[in-house]
Amino acid sequence: MEFNRDHLHDRLISLTPDSVGRYIVAYSGGCDSQVLLHALASLREHLSSPVLAVHVNHGLQEGAEQWAAHCVETCRSLNIPLETITLTLKLQRGESVEEIARNARYGAIRELMHNGDLLLTAHHLDDQAETLLLQLFRGAGLKGMAAMPEAIPFGPGRLVRPLLSFSRSQLEDYGEKHGLSWVEDESNLDPRYDRNFLRNSVMPKLLERWPSVKQTLARSASYCAEAQGEIDRIAADDLATVLNPEDNALSIEGVSALEPARQRSVLCMWIRESGFRAPNSRRINQIQSEVLGAGDDRNPVVSWDAAELRRYRGSLYLMPRLPYPDSSVELAWDGESELELPSGIGVLTKRTGHGGIDGERWRQGVLRVRFRQEGLKCRPAGRGISISLKKLFQEHGVPPWERWRTPLLFIDGELAAIGDLVVCEPFQAKSEEQGEWLVMTRQSRETAF
Incomplete structure (x- = not known):
């Protein structure tokens, strides 16, 4: 069958x-x-929506500008609007160039998309077979062996791969038949990249022995996708029973009651749906053994990529990795303007209302903002005794990871307030008087408390 x-x-x-x-x-x-764009352009009279091309210049190859120029000329000849995106990638030692470029590319394209848009990619049968083999070599589970789905939600629209049932040779035949020209990526010959080695050295040998191996591998991927779909449906039901949607936290008791395999499925689904990349199996096993199995008095954390998973008071919390301010940091504040807090914590302002901090002391005193230090205590207004910050944080249900990020207000060198939680004696205003209250606007994160 030709394409x-x-x-x-x-x-x-x-x-x-x-x-x-x-x-x-x-x-x-x-x-x-090139083939996908040409074929789609010839279908325009049958489509109810406009066609747009987007080219991403990663800036990683010498010929990148020539590639972009070729794309401009092709789209001009086909009368198709072209959006060109130029990226500046910062690569760290040990990171995968392919993965960094792919994530940046998809992220940039996602920003261009509107509600209902379809992103069409030209992945084909050969790509699908190679992806399955690469996943097998990496020890992937069912989700990895399902390879690339034909259609998935993506940003405000969907990502669709309409060429997965067609081989590379079928697409090349179409291109030659219609006299198309395209750019050859010389890096596709570099055997240092796993996919290139597989494509150029391994697949030809497999095809000699099993001529239909690409179709067979793609079929196996589809079976894995079906099985993974069933697992996902079960995981979605389990997640609904253990998730607190108000703070996106999981019930430790609920997760622990599940069989280990279902625990792993729920954890992976929760992590992905929270906008993070799911960790590898070693990290998932670590979450099961060290976090789910920890005592109530423990506060373990498991970190990977840009994510952290923690437990507190019977729940699991997921969040970006949190930087902590240096305990020696001291910020001068005039008490009127917004004060930006370090480490992306947020902004500190104030409001006037009954109670709070005595207005006269607020206006006349020297205001400084610091962060948690060992041994600090506060006499909460009306209680008459000094209480450690740890105890006060516990009383107010502040998770351990937020305690070091909570600003402390000092007036004339004395602790006057713990964030927007507690006013300390002798700084409290009389209940019938107008005083000043701290207002802390925390930086938006995936998980709040």
């Missing part, structure tokens, strides 16, 4: 919703995306 525009139209009808905002083609200028 043609009618086959593409059939796949789009099968994979896309009735209402589409725009068809956005991820256009690199290589053969695969």
Whole structure:
């Protein structure tokens, strides 16, 4: 079976919703995306929505500008609008160039998308077979072996791969038949990259022995996807029973009651749906053994990539990695303007109302903001005794990871207030008098408390 525009139209009808905002083609200028763009352009009279191409220049290759120029000329000849994005990637030692570039590319394209848009990529049958093998070599589970789905939610729209059932050779035949020109990526020949080694050295040997191996591997990936779909449905039901939607926290008791395999599925689904990349199996096992199994008096943390998972008072919390301010930091404050707190904590302001801190002492005193130090105590207004900050934080239900990030207000060198939680004697205003209250606006995060 040859590839043609009618086959593409059939796949789009099968994979896309009735209402589409725009068809956005991820256009690199290589053969695969060239064929997809050309075939889609020839279908415009059958489409109810406009077609747009987007080219991402990662700035990683010498010929990147020539690639971009080729894309401009092609889109001009096809009368298709082109959006070009230029990225500046910062690579750290030991990081995967491919992964960093891919994540940055998809992130940039996501920013361009509107509600209902479809992002079309030119991944094909050969890519699917290679992806399954790479996942097997990496010891992936079912989700990894399901390889690339044909359609998934993406940003405000969907990501669709309409060419997964067509081989690279079928796309090349289409390109030659229609006289298309494209850019050859020389890096595709570099055997240092796993996919290139697999594509250029391993797959030819497999095809010699098993000519239909690409179709067979793709079929296996589809079976894995079906099985993973069933697992996801069970995990979604389990997640609904253990999740507190108000603070996006999981009940430790509820998760612990599940079988270990279902625990792992729930944890991975919760992490992904919270906007983080799911950790590897070693980290998931660590969460099960060290976090779920920890005593009530323990506050373990498991970190990976940009995420942290913690437990507190019977719940699991997920959040970005939190930087902590130096305990020696001291911020001068005039008591009127907004005070930006360090380490992305947030902003400190004040409001006037009954009670709070005595207005005269507020206006006449020297205000300084510091952060938690060992041994500090406060005499909460009306209680008459000094209480440690740890005890006060516990009383107010402040999780341990937020205690070191809570600003402390000192007036003339004495502790006057603990964030927006407690006013200390002798700084409290009389209940019938107008005083000043601290207002702390915390930086928005995935998880609040």
